[in-house]
Amino acid sequence: MKKRFVSLIAVMAIVLTVLTVLTGCQSVSEVQKSTEDAGEVNIYTTRHYDTDEELYSKFTKETGIKVNIVSDKALVSIEKIKEQGENVQADVFITSDAGNLANAKSEDILQPISSQTLNNNIPEKYRDVDDYWFGLTKRARVLLYSKDRVTNDELKTLTYSSLVNDERWKDKVLVRSSSNIYNQSLVASFIKTMGEEKTVEWVAKLKTQMAKNPEGNDRDQAVAIKDGIGDIAIANSYYYGQIANETDKTSEYYGVSDMVNIYFPNQGENESGVHVNISGVGVIKNASNKENAIKLIEFLSEAEQQEIFSATNYEFPVNKDAKTSDLLQSWLDNQGITELKEQDINLSVLGDNNAKAYEIMTAANWDSPKK
Structure with missing residues (x-):
């Protein structure tokens, strides 16, 4: 009797052990299923930076949503989306x-999205007026100059206007x-800020100032x-x-910033x-994973990712809550800029004025051999 009792205890112990293992396996399975349920998001991008892919991996780690990437040029991607x-x-x-984002909107391949997070994180001037696209990063169309041949006094009077009007720069x-597209958008911005007539004049004068084709x-x-x-x-x-x-000493760009x-x-x-422009993003019309797409865009707009x-x-x-990097801040500090002054325009106008901008540039023979 005693022997049977001991055997019964042993059997119960084995059963409990098996149940524990099975329960544990079920928990792992549930975790895996949860990750699978998170789904995926597919990106067509013209950007080719390691940082972008690192951020996509970070997004996957935090959300379980898999990110698939296809890189190509803007016009190629737009045509591909239209065909599909x-x-x-x-x-x-x-x-x-x-300008590229506006083109995507005009080709009817994007859809408007509503997100309070994006409205909070991205100022209105960097968003499409109808919420078809949103800016993620910005860059300025600046002037690079020779440290040896351009003086501080010359810099003090240097503007987009003096660039084409001052004989010093002939x-x-x-x-x-x-x-x-960067030059097209620069000219498109001038159509908004100074009018078409003065923009035509600016482009024509720039042609005479060019050092080469x-x-x-x-x-x-x-x-x-x-x-x-x-x-x-x-x-x-x-x-x-x-x-x-x-850092590549064999690169033609190595050491250029010294001069x-x-x-x-x-x-x-x-x-x-x-003039400031952006890299930006939109949700594609007929997207299969719209919710995940919005989650990704919201993630990229957060201050941590922005930094x-x-x-x-x-x-x-x-x-606005993200800190500018030390390098970029040093550029502003060196010029005594406490807050970068940008053109007071909504960037949607760059798309609106793109065709006219290119027409003006073509009429001025922007690319023709210099006489």
Whole structure:
């Protein structure tokens, strides 16, 4: 009898052990199912930065939502989305420049979204007026200049206007082609801030100031300054950050920042402010994972992520609660800027004025051989 009692206890112990193991296995399974239930979000992006992918991984870790990425040029991505129609394979479109975002909206591939989080994190001027797209980071269209050949006194009077009107800069200005969306958006902003007639005049005068035919990217303009081809160049601020942090000694950009500096024009009391543009994002029409798409965009708009963009991609945050990186802040400090003065426009106008801007640039023979 005693032996049977002991055996019964042993059997019960085994049963309890098995139940415990099964319960444990069930918990693991539930965790896995929870992760699977979180789903995914698919991105078409024109950006190609390691930081972006690191932030997507961080998002997955925090939410369980898997992020799938396809990179391509803006126009290619837009055409792909149009072709896919109701069977579109992506949920989110990310690209640089409000002009590209406006184009995506006009091609009817985005949908408006309502998010109080985004409204709180992203100022109205960096959002589409109808909430089809939202800015994530911003960059200024600045002037790069030769440290050796441009004096402090010359910088004091340097504006977008003096760049084309001052004889000092004749045959000294470097800029990329009119096909570049950054230049198109700069001109589009002038149509808003100073009117079409004065913009036509500005573009025509810029042509006479060019040091050579427009070619290359923004960083190539800095190299041309180093090589003595010109003294000043129009470029996006984050490209100067890339140059300043170039560590590959075999790169043509290595050491260029030792000879070239950055300047934010139009900061005076009566000036219009520097032209600022964005990288931004929208939810694709017919997206299969709309809720996850909005969650991702909200995540990227948070101050913590904004500061990572600023520190590693050399872009200014759009979220006012995010701190500008030390490097970017040093650029402002060196110029005595306590708060960057920007053009007082909603960036939606860059898309509205894009066609007219390109028409003006073409009429002025922006890209034709210099006489």
